[in-house]
Amino acid sequence: MSRKSKCPPPFLSKTYDLLEEEREGEASVGKKIVSWNMEGNGFVVWCPAEFSELMLPKYFKHNNFSSFIRQLNTYGFKKTASKRWEFQHEKFRRGCRHLLAEMRRKKCQPSVFPSYLRPNSAHHHPPNTHQDNKSIAAAASSEVLLMELKEENKKLRRERVDLELQIAHFKTMQIKLLECLSHHTPTPTLHCLPLISINNLT
Amino acid sequence: MSRKSKCPPPFLSKTYDLLEEEREGEASVGKKIVSWNMEGNGFVVWCPAEFSELMLPKYFKHNNFSSFIRQLNTYGFKKTASKRWEFQHEKFRRGCRHLLAEMRRKKCQPSVFPSYLRPNSAHHHPPNTHQDNKSIAAAASSEVLLMELKEENKKLRRERVDLELQIAHFKTMQIKLLECLSHHTPTPTLHCLPLISINNLT
DNA sequence: GGTTCTAGAACC
DNA sequence: GGTTCTAGAACC
Numbered sequence: 412m413s414r415k416s417k418c419p420p421p422f423l424s425k426t427y428d429l430l431e432e433e434r435e436g437e438a439s440v441g442k443k444i445v446s447w448n449m450e451g452n453g454f455v456v457w458c459p460a461e462f463s464e465l466m467l468p469k470y471f472k473h474n475n476f477s478s479f480i481r482q483l484n485t486y487g488f489k490k491t492a493s494k495r496w497e498f499q500h501e502k503f504r505r506g507c508r509h510l511l512a513e514m515r516r517k518k519c520q521p522s523v524f525p526s527y528l529r530p531n532s533a534h535h536h537p538p539n540t541h542q543d544n545k546s547i548a549a550a551a552s553s554e555v556l557l558m559e560l561k562e563e564n565k566k567l568r569r570e571r572v573d574l575e576l577q578i579a580h581f582k583t584m585q586i587k588l589l590e591c592l593s594h595h596t597p598t599p600t601l602h603c604l605p606l607i608s609i610n611n612l613t
Numbered sequence: 614m615s616r617k618s619k620c621p622p623p624f625l626s627k628t629y630d631l632l633e634e635e636r637e638g639e640a641s642v643g644k645k646i647v648s649w650n651m652e653g654n655g656f657v658v659w660c661p662a663e664f665s666e667l668m669l670p671k672y673f674k675h676n677n678f679s680s681f682i683r684q685l686n687t688y689g690f691k692k693t694a695s696k697r698w699e700f701q702h703e704k705f706r707r708g709c710r711h712l713l714a715e716m717r718r719k720k721c722q723p724s725v726f727p728s729y730l731r732p733n734s735a736h737h738h739p740p741n742t743h744q745d746n747k748s749i750a751a752a753a754s755s756e757v758l759l760m761e762l763k764e765e766n767k768k769l770r771r772e773r774v775d776l777e778l779q780i781a782h783f784k785t786m787q788i789k790l791l792e793c794l795s796h797h798t799p800t801p802t803l804h805c806l807p808l809i810s811i812n813n814l815t
Numbered sequence: 816g817g818t819t820c821t822a823g824a825a826c827c
Numbered sequence: 828g829g830t831t832c833t834a835g836a837a838c839c
Contacts, residue, residue: 422829460662471829477679478830484821485829493819516828517822560762567769574776581783588790595797624817673817680818686833687817695831718816719834 419511422482425470427508430454433466451506453491453499485516621713624684627672629710632656635668653708655693655701687718 433445444461447454456462456476463476471479488498502510635647646663649656658664658678665678673681690700704712 420828460666464662473830475830477682477832480679480820481822481831482829490820557759557762560759560766564762564766564769567766567773571769571772571776574773574780578776578779578783581780581787585783585787585790588787588794592790592794592797595794622816675818677818679820682832683819683834684817692832 417512419508420486420514420516422471423486423503423511423514426454427503427511429466429470430505447505448497448499452504453497454503455492455498456496459496486514487517619714621710622688622716622718624673625688625705625713625716628656629705629713631668631672632707649707650699650701654706655699656705657694657700658698661698688716689719 430445430447433443434447437443437446442458442461444458444466445454445456459476463474463479467474467476467479483498486500488500488503491497491499500514502514504510632647632649635645636649639645639648644660644663646660646668647656647658661678665676665681669676669678669681685700688702690702690705693699693701702716704716706712
């Protein structure tokens with residue numbers, strides 16, 4: 412037996428537990444908060460509010476419905492109804508706890524770009540410590556202004572380096588693409604590249 | 614007067630309305646569901662459950678808290694507290710309905726690349742350079758230095774625009790190249806594109 | 816432009 | 828591995 416059968420991810424065990432516990436206590440309460448769906452191949456959160464406030468904290472370290480959803484997506488669950496919070500996963504079925512151990516987090520593909528070229532890198536702005544500062548009013552002196560300008564210039568220089576690096580990568584990538592194209596096109600295929608001058612790529 | 618002052622995005626008007634309405638009715642109910650924060654430069658959803666069930670449908674076409682959050686992010690709001698659903702935006706302030714018209718959706722580029730192939734698009738927040746020029750006159754000593762810094766600053770900005778333009782061109786070219794490749798390659802040709810997962814390009 | 820579903824990424 | 832905040836993208 413493979414190690415897969417060892418131990419299911421805690422998130423899945425807990426979610427499964429939660430559904431089983433609700434099933435047992437079902438008779439006692441009039442209102443169903445969460446349950447297996449009819450076919451037993453998925454589950455429905457009938458009352459997100461109660462679910463978040465009452466059940467999530469019992470099993471997880473939060474009461475945040477979005478966080479629960481995020482985890483479901485991480486493990487590959489799909490929302491399968493448009494007007495209900497119903498989720499399904501091939502291996503998440505009533506009565507099949509053993510299948511949980513076969514479920515895995517989706518791994519996020521490592522990016523081909525270095526981190527500073529990735530979409531989010533532009534969001535890492537140095538904190539604006541000088542904006543709300545009382546010292547602005549107090550010392551509208553040129554000293555502060557000088558500092559700010561210097562800071563901004565430094566930032567602009569950094570940005571320029573980043574942009575130039577991006578361009579370098581684009582050039583590399585395009586060379587590769589052109590090489591690839593040349594291997595696969597028997598004849599010149601200028602028709603599909605109306606805007607590209609090969610000479611400009613080096 | 615520019616067209617900016619015409620008409621704020623409906624989402625923002627409605628959210629502002631919602632807060633004003635709650636403010637008026639505040640005395641009648643014991644429980645605050647949503648309100649401006651103390652400083653009036655943001656707001657807090659105190660009870661997400663009630664907010665979603667009772668208020669969202671009154672103003673929007675859904676009762677989905679996540680959808681509301683998604684809209685806030687689209688318009689550039691930031692969540693500003695870790696244990697509260699508090700959101701702020703520079704231009705979303707109590708008593709300043711006129712500022713709403715200056716707010717805009719963040720635009721997102723349409724999609725040809727998987728996100729990891731898309732270098733960071735222009736998300737730059739150019740810092741405020743508009744200091745009152747009087748302070749410059751006051752500091753006669755560093756006037757020259759200031760001028761030089763400002764000049765350099767201006768130059769760096771111009772360069773940035775150019776570089777970003779170049780990148781835009783590269784993006785366009787790469788899209789064309791990839792389209793072209795997809796027309797001419799019957800089978801995946803991984804050998805010539807070590808950095809690119811072909812499957813994601815079609 | 817709004818709503819929904821899912822994912823990226825940082826942080827814990 | 829879990830939790831949080833935000834964004835991409837499809838669909839309406």
